Amino acid sequence: MTLFWPEGSGDSLAIRGARVIDVTAGIDGAFDVTIDDGLITSVEPAGDPAPDLVLAPGFVDPHVHLRVPGREDEETIATGTAAAAAGGYCSILAMPNTDPVVDSAAVLGALIEQARESAAIPTGFLASISKGLRGEELTEMVELARLGAAGFTDDGHPVVSAGLMQRALQYSGAAGRLLALHEEEPTLSRDGQMNEGTVSAALGLAGWPSIAESVMIERDCSIAAYVQRPLHIMHLSARESVAAVRAARERGVAVTAEASPHHLCLTDETVRTLDTNRKMNPPLRTEDDRQALLEGLRDGTIACVATDHAPHARHEKETPFEEAPFGVTGLETAFAALNTYLVETGELELEIVLERMSSGPARVFDLPVPRIAVGERANLVLIDLDARWLVTEDRFRSKSKNSWLLGQTLKGAIVKTIADGRVVYAA
């Protein structure tokens, strides 16, 4: 058991006429779906199709910063999970780079208790690979896993020591959990502020080169192959990285990967605005890198879309670009951004977006795979593909407003989210 939220009973409702798309189940057509006490009890051809509505398996986000404990001014479990529910998510996994770090049973236990009290959707927690994210000693992975850690990551930091990486991969086997890696060779990325390339050359911002990511992926895939353990690469940003993951998979390494909506939609050209909501780690890269990410998403090299939802206090982002922290929010805009930027423009199929936002990440992290079939718990998202909405601060349930989409009109709105049988969001 790695997902936690308050106990409750399932809802009963019917969703009629929507285009039901479940890539895993091989369904695409107009159906009436009936839910009784949280269970899907019938999926029948619709008498009256509503073509703009899509009903799909609920989204799963394996990469969210809930900022708890330590920065409750930026996000809480209640606000972050409410944002996720509004974004169509039926479960999320939170990152451990908090203050204190989620590196002990005490901290993890307290988080699980909070989630059982205040999470709006089922929520899981990754614990850190190394104590204090210092990259020196392993955390007590077996105990943490037994308590409910969904996996391990030092997100925000690379595991610099190859030796520690090897032991972490080996030991994660005893814990039976996956390692999720932030890949960054620190002597190459140094104090990098954005992608190294023509835009950084023109702006004078210190460059964070693509190879700083890919050389670490290559290293860790080699170690994983040697110790015969799986691994997951977080927030891929560069063509070289996609190639490294693909090559490792071809030679049999059990490596999976994720990409964020902002890396899929934007390039480093947008940093010319010096808008601090265009500052991410890893940084936005070139059009060629973006195309490589899309290819990776299409061919399955990248199994998951992950938001890397990173709330930041307003005063921390209202600074000169170089002083601002990395990261943007994403839970409430992920689907609409991908739909507007990629599906509407013909760059990506809707089915791929829906699969990579749902069953893809669920499988990677061994979470319940949302499915639309009789007898399944209802984990569903109902989407109005035709709805246009303006992204404004006051729409966000997240405590933080640092979205790269502010002021933009997006197409595609979440109408209803059902998580583990309960309606958790209704527009």
Added chain:
Amino acid sequence: MTEVTTAPLRVAREGDPPLPRRHLLSISDLDRNAVERLLGTASTIARSLDREVKKLPALRGRLVVNLFYESSTRTLSSFDLAAKRLSADTMALRSSGSSVDKGESLKDTALTLAEYDPDVIVIRHPHIGAPDLVASVTHAHVVNAGDGKHQHPTQALLDLYTMREALGRLDGLHVAIVGDVLHSRVARSLIEALALVGARATLVGPPTLMPRGIESMGCEVSTDIAAIKAADVVYVLRMQQERMDAGAAYVPSLREYTSEWGVTPGRLRPSQVVMHPGPMNRGVEIAPEVADSAVSLISEQVRSGLVVRMAVLYDLLAGGPGEDARPLEVA
């Protein structure tokens, strides 16, 4: 791939003037006409400075705030004097000895200063994007006097002015920019400005100090110091020792830098002129004999700095491209 709709960089605020305020945040804020207009105004001003009474009444009653978060000799003194020569009130605020020492954010400092209704805020800051932030939270015209490694547009304008005064033209001029381009806001501004006026730029220096992708700004790159011989102007950059973090190892030693890329008399050909934005490291990037020789335009650059900054202040507040612009009158 273009963005679907772009969020405005500067959020409009209540009470904003109807027309966008003009700023000078980057050379990319200017077009060729604007550069010509500014250099023309600077020439007019230069003639006025030959008189005994050097003060012009153009900006009487206006307030120019100089907000400096980095040390500066030339830029701060010339902006201050430029504003005074145009009869504006001036106020200087340095980061040390102010509330910045107490951890006040740039936004809060800017909001505090905005309460005095400054017409212009001139800002120098170690971090890229600081002038943009000040422009977004105040109603003042903002002039970037250097932000990190990004831009120093008035330096580029005064360099163009100096070149045109000395050589009579800008179009077709060939300028070699030598040294630490990676850490140089002066180089970035100058490369853009030279492209704008039809001049040619060649960057010369060690490969580790050339930003990857810099050719996309429309310049050539060479690692051979002999490449400076082809240029009309040899523009020497300061070796930015204070920006060289320990262990970064951009060059093995200053000694090797000087022996390979130092600008010495033997590496120049007759009829070339030499420029340097200052402050110089004599004996490092430039030989003292070169700095003090007749081919050096370094002191001309300082004089140009005053008139060009007067022209920029005048242009933002009273001149500009608009219909209500008043040409500067020098009685």
